[in-house]
Amino acid sequence: MDSCRNGCLILALVALLCLSVSASPNVLSEADKKFGTELLIKSEGSVSTLEEKYQLLRSFQVLGIRREELITCSEVEAVLMSSTSVKDLFYASKCGETLLCSFQESALKTTVSRLLSSLDNTEALLDIHFSLGTLAFLKVQFPVALNDPVSIFQKIKVLSAEDGSWKYNPDDAGTSAKAAGTALETMGDLISLAGQAFDDAKIRYLKGVASKLFEFLEKYDDGTQFIDERPLDGLYGGGGPLAATSQVVKGVAVVASHTSGHIEVPAERVISVAKFFLTAGIHGSLLDMFHVLDGLGVLDKNRFLVPVILSVRPSVLSLSAKEVFKISTTTVLGSPVSATITLRKAVRANEKEPFLLNQVLESDETKGVHNLNDILNKLDIGSYDLTFKVKILEEGRYATEPITIRRVLVTGVASIPEVEVGVLDSDTGSTDYVKRWNPMSKEVVSLYATHLQKLYFGLDILSPRQEQFIPQAFLKLKHETKVEHLFLLKPSGKKLELSLNLLGLVEKLNYLSGIYTIDLIVGDVAMENPVMWNLGTVELDLPEPPEGKVKLTSQAESPFKYGPRPEITHMFRPAEKRAPPTLSNTFLALTLVPLLGFLVGLKLLNTNMKNFPSSGLPVLAALLFHLGIGSILGLYALFWLKLNLFQTLKLLALLGTVLTVPGYYILSHLADASAPKVKSA
Amino acid sequence: MTSAAGNVKVLFSSLKSTYVATPMKLKIVNLYVFCTLCTAVIQVVFVALVGSFPFNGFLSGFLSGMGTIVQAVCLWMQVIPKNKEFKELSLERAFADFVLTNLVLHLIIMNFL
Numbered sequence: 001m002d003s004c005r006n007g008c009l010i011l012a013l014v015a016l017l018c019l020s021v022s023a024s025p026n027v028l029s030e031a032d033k034k035f036g037t038e039l040l041i042k043s044e045g046s047v048s049t050l051e052e053k054y055q056l057l058r059s060f061q062v063l064g065i066r067r068e069e070l071i072t073c074s075e076v077e078a079v080l081m082s083s084t085s086v087k088d089l090f091y092a093s094k095c096g097e098t099l100l101c102s103f104q105e106s107a108l109k110t111t112v113s114r115l116l117s118s119l120d121n122t123e124a125l126l127d128i129h130f131s132l133g134t135l136a137f138l139k140v141q142f143p144v145a146l147n148d149p150v151s152i153f154q155k156i157k158v159l160s161a162e163d164g165s166w167k168y169n170p171d172d173a174g175t176s177a178k179a180a181g182t183a184l185e186t187m188g189d190l191i192s193l194a195g196q197a198f199d200d201a202k203i204r205y206l207k208g209v210a211s212k213l214f215e216f217l218e219k220y221d222d223g224t225q226f227i228d229e230r231p232l233d234g235l236y237g238g239g240g241p242l243a244a245t246s247q248v249v250k251g252v253a254v255v256a257s258h259t260s261g262h263i264e265v266p267a268e269r270v271i272s273v274a275k276f277f278l279t280a281g282i283h284g285s286l287l288d289m290f291h292v293l294d295g296l297g298v299l300d301k302n303r304f305l306v307p308v309i310l311s312v313r314p315s316v317l318s319l320s321a322k323e324v325f326k327i328s329t330t331t332v333l334g335s336p337v338s339a340t341i342t343l344r345k346a347v348r349a350n351e352k353e354p355f356l357l358n359q360v361l362e363s364d365e366t367k368g369v370h371n372l373n374d375i376l377n378k379l380d381i382g383s384y385d386l387t388f389k390v391k392i393l394e395e396g397r398y399a400t401e402p403i404t405i406r407r408v409l410v411t412g413v414a415s416i417p418e419v420e421v422g423v424l425d426s427d428t429g430s431t432d433y434v435k436r437w438n439p440m441s442k443e444v445v446s447l448y449a450t451h452l453q454k455l456y457f458g459l460d461i462l463s464p465r466q467e468q469f470i471p472q473a474f475l476k477l478k479h480e481t482k483v484e485h486l487f488l489l490k491p492s493g494k495k496l497e498l499s500l501n502l503l504g505l506v507e508k509l510n511y512l513s514g515i516y517t518i519d520l521i522v523g524d525v526a527m528e529n530p531v532m533w534n535l536g537t538v539e540l541d542l543p544e545p546p547e548g549k550v551k552l553t554s555q556a557e558s559p560f561k562y563g564p565r566p567e568i569t570h571m572f573r574p575a576e577k578r579a580p581p582t583l584s585n586t587f588l589a590l591t592l593v594p595l596l597g598f599l600v601g602l603k604l605l606n607t608n609m610k611n612f613p614s615s616g617l618p619v620l621a622a623l624l625f626h627l628g629i630g631s632i633l634g635l636y637a638l639f640w641l642k643l644n645l646f647q648t649l650k651l652l653a654l655l656g657t658v659l660t661v662p663g664y665y666i667l668s669h670l671a672d673a674s675a676p677k678v679k680s681a
Numbered sequence: 682m683t684s685a686a687g688n689v690k691v692l693f694s695s696l697k698s699t700y701v702a703t704p705m706k707l708k709i710v711n712l713y714v715f716c717t718l719c720t721a722v723i724q725v726v727f728v729a730l731v732g733s734f735p736f737n738g739f740l741s742g743f744l745s746g747m748g749t750i751v752q753a754v755c756l757w758m759q760v761i762p763k764n765k766e767f768k769e770l771s772l773e774r775a776f777a778d779f780v781l782t783n784l785v786l787h788l789i790i791m792n793f794l
Contacts, residue, residue, distance in 0.1 A: 579731035587727045594719035601712045607705060632784055636791045645792060652788065663780075667773040 024406055025278035027309050027334050028296065033063050036282040036289065043286045044070065050079065050091040055290035057098045062297035062333070066099075073101035080111055080134075086118060090130035093137035105142035112138060116147055125159055125168045125179060126236060128152065129186040136189040149194035153202065156183055156190075164212035168236050176230035177216035178244035184210055184251030191258040203259050210252045210304075211264045217273070224279055225272035242280060242288055245273060246295035256304040263304045267399035274299050274307035274332050300333040308337045308400040310390055312408060319381065319412035319464050320528055325372040327361060329390060329400065337398055341370050342389045349383035349407070380465045381412040381526040412464040414471065414527045419520060421535060422456040423449050426503055437535050445518075445536035451543055455500040457489065457535075461522070468494050471524030477509075477516040477538070485509065502540065511545040618669050621662040628659035706772070710757045714750050721746035741794040748786040752779055 028036075040059050044067075047053050053071050060067050079092040080103070089111065096103070115131045122128060132152070135144050146152065159167045159179075166179035187206055191198050217225040227244040237243070256263050277295045280288070299307055313326050329339040341361045345354035355378065361370035387405050392398045422434035432453065435445045449455060463469040473489035473496050485508065489496040516538050523530030613619050632655050639648040700708075724742045733739060759775035 576734040577732065578734065579727075583731065587723065590723050591720055594716040594723070597719065598712060598716040601716070602709065605705070605708050605712065607709060629780065629784075633787070636787055639788075639791050640794055648788070648791075656784075663777065667777055671771050671773040 024404070025275055025281075025309075026311055026313075027278065027330050027332055028282070029334065032282055036293070037063055037065055039282065039289065040286070047286070050088050050095065052286065054091045054094045054098070055286060057095055058297070059286075059290050059293045061098050062293040062300075068099070071095055071099070073099055076101055077103055077107065080108055084114075086115070086127055086130040086134070089115070089134045093134040097137050097140075103138070103141050108138060112144055119152060120147065123155060123170055125156065125166065125183060125186065128156060129182055129189075132186050132189040132193065136192050139193055144193065146190075146194045149190060149197040152190060153187065153197070156186055159183065160209075164209060165216065168232065172232060174230060174232040176232045176244070177213060177227045178229065178233045178247050179236075180209065180213055180216075181227075181244070181248035181251035184213070185247070185254045188251070188254030188258045191255075195258070206255050207259065207261075207263045210255050213248050213252065214265055214269050216248075217269055219272075220276075222279070223272060224276035225269055226276045239287060239291060242277075242291035242295070245276060246291040246298070249273060249295050249298050252304055253298045253302040256302060262396075265305050267305060267307075268401065270299070270305045270399060271307045271309075271401055274309065278309070278332060296332045300331045300335065306331055306337075306398050308339070308390075308392060308398050310341070310388055310400065310404050310406070312386065312406045314408075315406075316409045316411060317379075318528065319379070319410060324376060325408070327370045327372060327388070329370075329392070336369075338393045339400070340391050340393070342391075343372065343375070344387040344389050344403070346375060346387075347385050349385060379410050380463045380467055381410050381414070381469065382463075383407060383409050383526070409526060411526045411528050413529050414464070414469055414524075415462050416459055416522065416531070417462070418459070419533070419535060420456070420458040421445050421447070421518075423447055424454040424456055424499075426452050426454050426501060429454075437533075439531075439533060442533070444534065447518075447536065447538040448541070449502060449538060450541040451502045451506050453502055455502065455538065456498070457520070458495050458497045459489070459520075459522075460495050469524075469527075470496065471522055471527050474521045476519040476521060478519065479512055479516050480514055481512070483510070483512065502542070506542050509540070509542060511542050513540055513542045515539050613666075613669070618666060621666040621669070624662035625659070625666050628655065628662065631655055632659065704760075704762065706760050707757060710753055710760065714753045714757075717746050717750050717753070721750075737793055741790045745787065745790040748790070749783060752782050752786070755779070 037060070040056060040063075044056065047056055047070070056070055057067065073096065076092050076096040076099070079088060080096070083089050083092065112135065115135055119128065119131050122131075135146070138144055159170065160183070161167065161175040163175075164180060165175035165177050166183045167175050168179050168182075184206070191203075191206075216227055218228050219225050226241045227248050228241050229238065229244045233239070233244060252263065252265065274296075277292050277299070280292050282289055282292065308329050309332060311328050311330065313328075314323060317323050317325065327341060329337050329341065331337060341363070343356065343359040343361060345358070346356040347354045356375060359372075359374065361372055363370040385405055385407050387403060389403055390400050391402075392400055416439060418439070419437040420434065421437055423432045424430065425432055433447065434456075437443070437445055447455070457475055459473070461469050461471060461473075470491045475487045475489060475498055476484055477487070478484045487498055487500065489498040491497075518535040518538055520531070520533045520535055613622055632652065635648060635651055635655060639645075643651075721743050724739060724746070728739050756775055756779040759770060759778075760772055
């Protein structure tokens with residue numbers, strides 16, 4: 001019940017996420033496949049075990065390539081005949097399946113009987129999985145009959161847990177979803193071997209397990225979902241979330257392929273799992289690539305649900321190269337799927353008003369590609385969010401996100417007709433000198449300004465559609481001594497402007513007078529032609545620096561700016577002055593003198609110990625009392641020397657309790673002894 | 682002058698004779714207080730000579746003396762035969778209180794040391 005509710009919550013959240021910030025990975029393109037193939041060929045030399053060889057073969061298979069150099073059918077047959085490890089037999093049979101080998105019954109009779117007997121003796125999920133997998137492959141070649149399929153089914157079922165996860169062995173402490181995926185794959189193989197033993201109830205049970213497995217999916221922030229690896233999985237091969245998710249998907253696919261009818265799987269979760277594999281991509285180790293490709297291979301063609309991904313190519317469109325948008329709906333590996341796509345709206349990034357609404361895209365049915373040509377003459381440079389609505393023609397087999405948003409960047413050539421350069425009077429603002437710098441002629445300007453004036457720079461930038469466009473623009477003033485200062489041009493109205501009030505800048509410029517070269521730098525992510533223009537020079541006449549302020553030369557400045565800083569050594573506080581040891585020891589002795597004085601005084605006063613009990617229990621109590629007090633004082637000494645407060649308190653509690661008994665006894669004894677005396681007094 | 686000196690002498694001798702009459706227990710407590718005070722004074726002299734580092738050591742020693750003096754004075758008050766407030770509490774009970782409070786004080790002093 002709880003998991004259902006959580007599942008619904010997650011569904012709703014993910015649906016929301018899909019509409020906002022979600023990953024929009026691309027399907028595997030031809031370039032990606034080629035890159036993957038190259039990586040795999042490079043790692044061919046380093047594989048040695050059968051498992052690795054199978055992983056390589058399967059990866060090639062998904063990419064659409066046959067490689068027979070890795071292992072031949074006769075080598076596979078040799079392994080199948082002679083090997084005693086069920087794991088090796090399994091991977092050999094998987095290699096054989098990928099290579100489409102065929103074998104004779106006579107050669108593999110002993111193998112089959114060995115496998116059947118090992119099935120009877122084992123309780124471990126992985127052993128059953130390997131044995132049944134091998135037998136299922138061999139059944140394709142020649143008839144294979146199981147001894148007791150129902151007992152094998154029970155053996156697998158007994159390892160399941162309440163929440164739908166599985167164990168690998170009966171004595172495992174934890175369970176995992178990956179093990180459940182393995183169990184599903186094993187039971188799928190069992191159905192293919194002994195379908196008649198599976199009645200409707202068992203099939204329904206299996207489909208329920210498959211549906212429930214999707215509730216174990218966890219989410220990343222970008223909307224992709226995956227099955228996480230549990231500590232248990234680490235003991236039985238590991239492989240991380242890629243391996244776990246791929247195994248679960250495989251398990252569901254195998255069950256779907258061997259049963260008829262429908263398995264209830266939530267469509268958007270399958271799509272999120274597809275996105276998970278696509279964002280993982282083809283790079284990393286051979287093992288990671290194998291899991292990604294295996295998972296994608298299953299998601300590309302299966303009988304439960306095939307996710308369909310919308311791709312918009314290119315994601316960066318160049319107007320100057322006259323590129324066009326091609327939108328396609330394909331499976332994860334790139335096979336086209338027929339659908340109708342509507343462009344719901346196109347909005348410039350950071351704006352609210354869409355400039356295009358509800359346009360059905362014309363499609364090229366044979367290639368599954370749709371065109372978006374009408375939009376091109378309305379596009380200007382910048383970023384756009386395109387919202388698409390997809391409707392697949394074959395709803396039952398395929399699933400896709402109904403609404404997707406894709407961000408595209410359109411680049412183009414911006415034009416700057418001229419740059420206005422001027423020197424203005426600080427107080428009045430009137431122009432003393434103004435020049436229009438033309439990028440065509442590149443005629444440099446020569447300015448002269450004092451600290452009482454202002455420098456002014458302004459420019460207009462136009463996009464390819466002659467609209468106003470605001471990129472990033474900087475002005476660099478560089479002195480002869482190579483000291484540089486950067487200023488940012490800010491948009492005001494329709495122009496980009498910079499007004500430098502030299503009076504305020506005198507200090508920043510370090511009172512350095514002289515000739516500065518002026519460079520203008522303009523660029524943007526959407527601009528294909530960034531520029532750095534030398535506008536000319538300006539001779540600045542600045543006043544002398546005031547007393548005490550050192551005029552930093554460039555040599556002094558640059559090591560500080562970019563070179564290493566001086567090392568900071570920590571200055572510790574100087575130690576406090578202590579008394580000389582002789583003085584301290586003298587006073588220690590002096591402190592003990594009053595104690596001696598106390599004892600002498602007691603003697604002088606003629607004190608006695610007559611009340612000290614002489615015999616029997618009181619003696620013991622009195623002795624214990626004094627010993628107790630002494631021991632507590634000893635404990636305090638230890639506290640000072642070694643122990644911490646907690647240990648002391650514990651011991652003190654103990655000693656204190658021990659002390660109270662004799663103390664109470666002796667004191668009450670004395671009280672009783674002296675009571676008649678008091679009464680008489 | 683001589684009368685003043687003579688008066689002081691008479692004063693001292695009358696004090697001395699009265700003091701002899703006090704009970705033994707009180708004399709012991711008075712002696713204890715006096716000796717502890719001496720110890721505290723010696724510590725103050727040391728600090729005056731050398732400076733107050735480490736301050737917590739000085740404080741714990743000095744306050745140990747002061748604390749135990751205060752407790753001894755409380756014991757004295759409870760033991761004195763002429764007291765009217767503590768008649769129902771026995772001497773032994775007062776002494777047990779003295780011992781207990783001293784132990785607690787010294788635990789805290791040791792922690793501070």
